[in-house]
Amino acid sequence: MDLTRLEALIDKYEHDEGAVIALLQDVQAEENYLPREALEHIAERLQVPLIQLYGLATFYKAFTLKPKGKHQVVCCMGTACHVRGGQRVVEAFERELGIRAGDTTEDLEFSLETVNCVGACAVSPIAIVDGHYYGHMSPSKIKRLLQQHRSDKGAPTNGKP
Ligand code: FES
Structure with a gap:
């Protein structure tokens, strides 16, 4: 700093x-x-x-000692989301970003977190990217979603610049 x-x-x-x-x-x-x-x-x-x-x-949970990405991806792993494929969604984000949940990409573009129930079970499974809720999430939607949020709007590159 x-x-x-x-x-x-x-x-x-x-x-x-x-x-x-x-x-x-x-x-x-x-x-x-x-x-x-x-x-x-x-x-x-x-x-x-x-x-x-x-x-x-x-x-305080609001603080972190590890660098975070510019974009926050949060996947719900509550019961409703889990039953409707939430785990596959998390794994697809992990594959696409080249990181595990809880980590940040090397280029500091994306951080991936999991939470339990965000109160939108009716449209589960849910992913939240930079505060925007995306319901009925599926692995096939992830690549495009990350492209929309990536700073340079280029193709996702497994977390490498
Ligand atoms: S379990 Fe995911 S929104 Fe409720």
């Missing part, structure tokens, strides 16, 4: 002792994750034990 930008964020909260979480949220919003160097710098500047920052980073 750019050090000047990080300093600006720290200055924003420096006189507010209870604002460490807000600071981490800002870093996460700009970087899509919490880089180790950023946490070390914040700990030093605010005189906060590094382990305390890691405690916050691992306690």
Whole structure:
């Protein structure tokens, strides 16, 4: 993370002792994750034990210590989705992106996650890409769906740039 930008964020909260979480949220919003160097710098500047920052980073699900992709793919693995082929959908995303669920492609384009029931069982199985819900998902629809969301709109390349 750019050090000047990080300093600006720290200055924003420096006189507010209870604002460490807000600071981490800002870093996460700009970087899509919490880089180790950023946490070390914040700990030093605010005189906060590094382990305390890691405690916050691992306690709150909104934070992640691993880089995330620009695009978030979420597959529902709740009961209704599972019964209607959700597992095959997840496996097809994994094949197409060249990663396992929980990981991010090398080019940082896509992250793939699974969740349990997002409340849209009637149109299961469901996949959510960048907040858009796609019902009645099937492996045959995945290639095109990823093309629609890929930044350069080029063909998916198994996660390689
Ligand atoms: S189980 Fe997937 S939306 Fe409910």
